[in-house]
Amino acid sequence: MYEVIGHANTRAFRVLWMLEELGQDYTHRPEPPRSAAVTELSPLGKVPVLLVDGEPLTDSAAILTYLADKHGQFTHPCGTLERARQDGLTHQVLDELDAVIWTAARHSFVLPKDERVPEVKPSLKGEFQRNCERLAARLKGPFLMGEEMTVPDLLATHCLNWAFAAKFPEPDAVLTDYAKRMRKRPAFVAAAQKAKD
Ligand SMILES: N[C@@H](CCC(=O)N[C@@H](CS)C(=O)NCC(=O)O)C(=O)O
Secondary structure (H helix, E strand, O other), rough: EEEEEEOOOOOOHHHHHHHHHHOOOOOOOOOOOOOOHHHHHHHOOOEEEEEEOOEEEOOOHHHHHHHHHHHHHOOOOOHHHHHHHHHHHHHHHHHHHHHHHOOOOOOOOHHHHOOOOOOHHHHHHHHHHHHHHHHHHOOOOOOOEEOOOOHHHHHHHHHHHHHHHOOOOOOOOHHHHHHHHOOOHHHHHHHHHHOOO
8 A cells, every 4th residue: 555666765764664663564666766757756756755555645754744643653643732842843853954964965966066066065064063952952852752752753863864874973972872772773774674675
């Protein structure tokens, strides 16, 4: 019933990890972004795409939220204050971590060569470090929301790993320890294996 489109070394990793956490069956098609197969399913040509009974869903945060709501795990219920706080954290991670690393990636290899401004990267690295401190200040327990792992934990851990691979400065001990703990989860390890297959 679920098919994940996009290589595990892209944001598709987030969806693979969530499906592993949920113990759901899925198939995986590691199609590259902007390929004909992806563009047919997603108007922007971006990955991940999740096919649910053949129906395409796009955007990793929307997909994780859908899966969490549908299976009643890794989320607070809709319409609660806790859910609004959880969604606030999701947006904080997207605005302050994802967007900053993505801008660095765009100016490294995504944009056409004549549109890249590599000089922006030191500024992005500084901004990322400050934003990590702001996220660490909101860490309430073993997970961002406290005792329960929720959608923003998957997004934040993925961003921290991505930043590490992109040679961004290491965040402070609080977030580094958090990311190390998250990476040890069996579902994370199973999803990471997909990147090596
Ligand atoms: N907000 C989207 C971003 C998706 C995205 O930009 N994916 C990258 C791969 S990680 C991509 O497909 N890039 C191709 C492009 O920008 O044209 C999400 O979280 O799914």
